[in-house]
Structure formats: structure tokens, C-alpha cells
Amino acid sequence: MNEVVLEARHISKSFHDPVTLPILKDISFTIKKGEFVSITGKSGCGKSTLLYILSTMDTDYDGELFIEQENMKGKTENQLAYVRNAKIGFVFQFHYLIHEFTVIENVMLPGLKLGAHSEEEVRQRAIDQLRALDIHMLANKKANLISGGEKQRVAIARALINSPSIVLCDEPTGNLDKANSEIVFKIFKHLTRERQQTILVVTHDQEFAANTHRIIEMEDGKIVQK
Template sequence: MQEVILEARGINKEFHDPVTVQVLRDVTFAVNKGEFVSVIGKSGCGKSTLLYILSTMDTDYTGELYIDKELMSGRPDVELARIRNEKIGFVFQFHYLLNEFTVLRNVMLPGLKLGRYSEQEVEHRAIERLKMLGIAHLAKQSAYRISGGEKQRVAIARALINDPHIIMGDEPTGNLDKRNSDIVFNIFKELTEAHNQTLLIVTHDPEFAENSHRIIEMEDGRIIRQ
């Protein structure tokens, strides 16, 4: 039987600014371990809003969210922050690397924050992730000195440092040219196929979505295909 890593049940979300607008309507779906799922839909359909709820960063919604079979809804912020760091890896359109740090240190930061391993062990794990992504030679470089495509690979290594249950991405190839987009896609594909990593990626790129395992399509805050 498939192991469910993430499940949304009847998620609804409203914005109140200044009038009430419903942006998500009864969103229900599940993601299994090792699945590579793309979320698509026109701008404004609610994709990014949904991702922020699924990542536990937005708690102002109704419905139920489960990660690793545990209910996230209604938990205090400090607990959600710990769960995020431990169970979710993030890859955004912008890499959000800290320019003053080396590539290696950027990858290490979530591991140091988690505090599960010694600094020496976190460094070893970070180097292993950089090797996996073919960028170990950049470890000692300052983050600001590497290319955009390399920065996004560093961001993926950082997302992997704590062995998350799921990696969530918000347009992770949105700022990249075709060559680097293909590199990032192939990394994601290999993560699912070789390492059974679960991925949930919001994308505008139809080719990216078509080559993932499954597409969830949204329209006007609803899921119309999954």
C-alpha cells in the first residue's frame, strides 16, 4: 500500500482586504511517498496560496492538513517551525542564499538549526548533498560568486540537508534558462527515482509538469484535475 506523506482535506481560504474573497475552495488531495507532483493553473488560481498552507507557513484556513499522517491544523507556531525544518524542504523561484556565507555554510544552516547532528556531521552531510548534485567543487565559494543555475542547485542541496519527508517548490525553474531548467528538472526526477524523495512543485512550465509523475490542475481556487 502507498504511504501517504501529505494530505489536504477540505482546505478553504479567504482573504479579507477589504472585501472577503474566497481563494481556495474545498481543496482535497493526497501525495504519496516518492511521488513527483506538479501543481499548475493560471496566475491567481490559488497555487502559491495553497503551497503556503501546505508548508504550514499560513495557518489562517479551514480544513485539515496532515504531514506524515500527523494533523498540522491548530498547532502553535513554534511547533510548526520545528516540523517545517525537520520534515519539509523548500526550493523557491529565488534561491534565498546568504551571500556573506560560503555555499557549504548555506547548505548546512537548516541542519545546524535542527540540532540533530554535530556541526561536523552536518558539514559531512552537506558535502554529500553537494556531491549528489555535482557541485561539491563550489563548497568553499562565496554564494554571491556562483551562477544562477548553480545557486538553485545549492538551494536544492539545502532543502535536502535534513532528509525531509517532502520537498515543496514554488516556481523553482521560473528564473532559469532552458538549460538550467532542464538540469533542475533532471535533479528532481533523479531524487524521486533513485532516492524515493517526495516532491510537490508549483510551476508555470507545461513541459516540466508533463514530465512529472502527476499533475494537479487548479482553477479559481479549486482542483479541476488530479
């Protein structure tokens, strides 16, 4: 697979409060379709700042970001919001489910927001994702009534609902015990192998990172291994 899904070209960023402090320094790399890549490094090395830029939520940087060969620089906020909803799936350390909603309602939300399919089709897609993650039996349960590990699987299903080009994950196992961390890892591995889903994970978990296809290691705002 040679199709480049995400490319960072010479991305740099500084904070200016009150003195100029470089956070990211000339970051360049590519991620291809079906790759399962981890970004590692000590706290404060710039991992989360980089992920925020790659997600298109931070536009104040030097350099260029391409998603599916399309330059994100110069796009309006509405255009970027569309990219985030249609082409990027998000999985965070905390699941950010709406507790008053059922599991299936949570999974459907990004699909309804995108508006590319009817509500009936979005519901069916949500059921398909839940079934693929073996949690379809939870579909009609309120989100506050399921376990932490189940919540994270629901969050993964939600991230996949719009068939994104890439799933960006910020410490997705950081709030889970070892058994549930292993379940999440196996899900990601399966998604890359069976669906050619591209996944980029920021993680402190060295064991998790060691089993991904490739590690991008950061130190003091720079890439030291890719």
C-alpha cells in the first residue's frame, strides 16, 4: 500500500507568552493507508501539540499538513470542520460519551452531523460497527451504565462511523487496565489488517507502541526516529 493518507511537511510551532518558546521544530513524516503508527516521547516533548495540529484543530503553525494529498493550510473553519467529521476519527483517553444517550445514539452522532446518509442508514452503520467490536448487545443501554472498557470500545465505534481516512488517538489506553488495553490494541490491529484502516496513536505505553507497525519518537519538539 503506497497511498499516503497524512503528510506533515516541515511543521514548526512556537508559543509566545511572553517569550518565544519553540514547541515543534521542523516535523516531517508521512503515514500510508493501512499503517498503524505510534508517536512516543517523554511528557512535554510536543506529542499532544503535534496531534492537535494533525487533527486540524490548531491552525497556528508553520509548514504544511496534507490529508489525502489535500493541503489543510488556508481552509476556512467550516471546511476544516467538514474534514474533521468526514475524514478523521478521534479516540481520546477519556471516551467523552453523552451519558444520557444510549450507546447507539452516541455512535450515530458524527454520522448524523455529517449528513451523508439517512438516519436509518446511519443507525445501520452504527449497529454494524458495534457488532464488529462485539458490543452490539449494549446498543440500547444508557452510556453511563456500561464499564470503562466498554465505553472506550463505543468511542472507537463512534470514531469509525463515517469511514474516516485516519483515526487519531490520544492515549487511548491511558485510562484502562491491562486487560482492556489489550482489547483496544487487538481492535486497532484488526482494523488495520482487515479494513486497511489507518491509525495514528500518541501513547506513553511502550509495550503498546512496540507492537505497532512503526514508532515515531519525539524529543524536545523534534523527531528523533521515524
